[in-house]
Amino acid sequence: MLNKYYHTVSSLSGKRTGLIALAMAAILLPACTNDFAGREIGESEGNVTTEQVADNTNALLGQTVSVRSEPVRKVSASTFTISDNDFIDGETILVVNASGKPAAIPENTELQITGKVANFVVSDVETEYGLDLDPNLYREYESKPAIIAQSIAPAVKPGTLTTNPSAYYNQVIAVPAEVEKIVGNNAFTLDEDRLIGGQDLLVLYPQGQTPVRDGEKIVVTGVLRQFVVADIEQEYDFNWDTGFQRQLEAEYTNKPVLIAESVYPSAIPDIVK
Structure with a gap:
């Protein structure tokens, strides 16, 4: 083929x-x-x-x-x-x-x-x-x-990761997608690409403030983890305030999260179809 x-x-x-x-x-x-x-x-x-x-x-x-x-x-x-x-x-x-x-x-x-x-x-x-x-x-x-x-x-779409995360946990992957929402200084979500049952994927950016904009088409490489706030915060030295930490816990506990290593602009104009 x-x-x-x-x-x-x-x-x-x-x-x-x-x-x-x-x-x-x-x-x-x-x-x-x-x-x-x-x-x-x-x-x-x-x-x-x-x-x-x-x-x-x-x-x-x-x-x-x-x-x-x-x-x-x-x-x-x-x-x-x-x-x-x-x-x-x-x-x-x-x-x-x-x-x-x-x-x-x-x-x-x-x-x-x-x-x-x-x-x-x-x-x-x-x-x-x-x-x-x-x-x-x-x-x-x-x-x-x-x-x-x-x-x-x-390269895996966000919706695939959120519907079947166990197949990708603790692996280095590349995620081509559109930025759905800036959640915080070092957190944003990627659009799930209209996959039935899929949810937007949370991305955490340990290097500092996220260099992305709403609606931007990007590729994020990193490791997929299960979101356990205490483990993630300690391992990557995040310094979240209490309100933001509680928001993340309420929305994403035990869900997949991508810990970003690199962020690229997309060379492919039609990522989201």
Whole structure:
């Protein structure tokens, strides 16, 4: 089965190259740590499409980006491919898992992949990241676009998490959604995407004041936990006032909560359908 991929509106116009270049300038900034306190969303890794990586590889070399796509083919235990579009002749991008942790690559499941853009050279990757790759498997990928991934996480909608949280507890996941409501300085909810029985997902942001706005389309990566206020407050050093703590307890006790590690602007304009 051919996997579904995503395209920006700019790729459909005759001015595709210029628009993509402008988009790159707007969203791609040097990579930094996940300390988001005191700055705006999007000042970390740039969230882009696989098409932009394929079409603008040289401009993005060495940049840390985040893309969302289904895997096309598993090449080895630590590598797989994604594609820039849903056509058979689309540019293939190799993803190398350099996170140091095994990553499950389920079929027909979107993944959020964050890492550096490179022109793949098997010997260079082996040396720099301490990987043991069989050169015979990578002949067709030599000197072609690749993402050396530091994070690979399944992308899951908020409604799925709130209706079946036990399947995702204590896992690192990526949640593409629209901001439903700012609850507090370090708390907001994500829209459940009209899933029957689903509820909005609470996100807590340990790094400081949340860098999001109501209605903004974003991707949040983090760990899903069961909300037990005493445990969460102590572990992440939240300093909630009594009234806000009671509000959270009343609305979210024992419900799923996403402890955010990173927040990105969405590169995909139609997250919510």
